[in-house]
Amino acid sequence: MTIIHPTAIVDPKAELAASVSVGAYAVIGPHVRIGEGTTVGPHAVIEGRTTIGRDNRIFQFVSLGAVPQDKKYAGEPTELQIGDRNTIREFCTFNTGSAQDAGVTRVGDDNWIMAYVHLAHDCQVGNQTTMANNATLAGHVHVGDWVTVGGLTGVHQFVKIGAHAMVGFASAVTQDVPPFMLVDGNPLAVRGFNAVGLKRRGFSVGRVNAIKQMHRALYRKSQTLDEARAEIGVLGASTPEAAPDVALMLDFLQAATRGIAR
Structure with missing residues (x-):
């Protein structure tokens, strides 16, 4: 059966699979769906039209599914979709999409997302990525499979980062990063390819x-x-x-x- 701490607030309309666990003081809204084996830590807030797959580990104080930080947002029914087996650490913030794009923010499978990472509206994140602490993705950013984004890195809106690329610590990513490349710095520079x-x-x-x-x-x-x-x-x-x-x-x-x- 679903394990929900007595202090958590879970809307009766939310759809939680049988093996989901919800920690103390967490808040889960009416349009949320969570798959088998996912754990939600204490004080997490999951709202909006948010769908979360199987076996995710969502840590304390996470905010998932809040409305976009976009002045053009006018209450449209946009979504956040998260796949399977993701680790989402403390204080991460993932927003729903916007009507100016596909209307969906997506995160794939098997991603390792460290504390304080922000995914803005309409970001599309692939599978097997690693995002270190305080990585920040602006709106409409696309990140391919197996990408690594270093801590304290900012990614400009509409930027694309190709599969298997690596972005070093504290970088300012204002242009598209081709697959396999190793980049860092401010201004950003290509240092080689991701041989390791x-x-x-x-x-x-x-x-x-x-x-x-x-x-x-x-x-x-x-x-x-x-x-x-x-x-x-x-x-x-x-x-x-x-x-x-x-x-x-x-x-x-x-x-x-x-x-x-x-």
């Missing part, structure tokens, strides 16, 4: 070498972006095992809207 992260994830030598060549094409040859894209485009044929990585990079460069970090 790729090794830890089991990337083969051939794939890592192809990613190294993509980094060189973008950042070491004084080429225009179009010239770099053309060079990257032939890597998939010469290194078939890296073809998905090449496609990921080309798709990202095509979709980049704020210019890439260089």
Whole structure:
């Protein structure tokens, strides 16, 4: 049966799976749905149209599903969707989406989100990401799978961070960060590619070498972006095992809207 501390306030219309636990003084609103095995810590507030999946660990003093910090918000029924097996540490704040975008803020599966992280309206966060303490994502930010965002980092609205990228401590991310890259600083600069992260994830030598060549094409040859894209485009044929990585990079460069970090 659901374990709800007697001091918690859970609206009768909220939908909590049988194995959910809710800590002392937590508050859960009427439009909230929480899946099996998820634990909600004391003093957490979960409100709005918020859907949370299975086996999440939500720590004390978290605020999930509050309305956007957007002056244009006019009470539209926007949402927050959180997947499975996420760890969400103390004092995190995730807002619902806005009518100016898809209307949904999304967090995928297996993310490790440390204390004081803010996800603004319409952020789209993938799977297996790590966000260190005080990372702050402004509205409409997209974060790919396996991204690491260092502590005290600010990400400008509408920025995209590609899969497997790593953003260092206390960075100011104002431009799109291509997949696999290692960036930090204020102003932001590309320092290399995320070799250690790729090794830890089991990337083969051939794939890592192809990613190294993509980094060189973008950042070491004084080429225009179009010239770099053309060079990257032939890597998939010469290194078939890296073809998905090449496609990921080309798709990202095509979709980049704020210019890439260089």
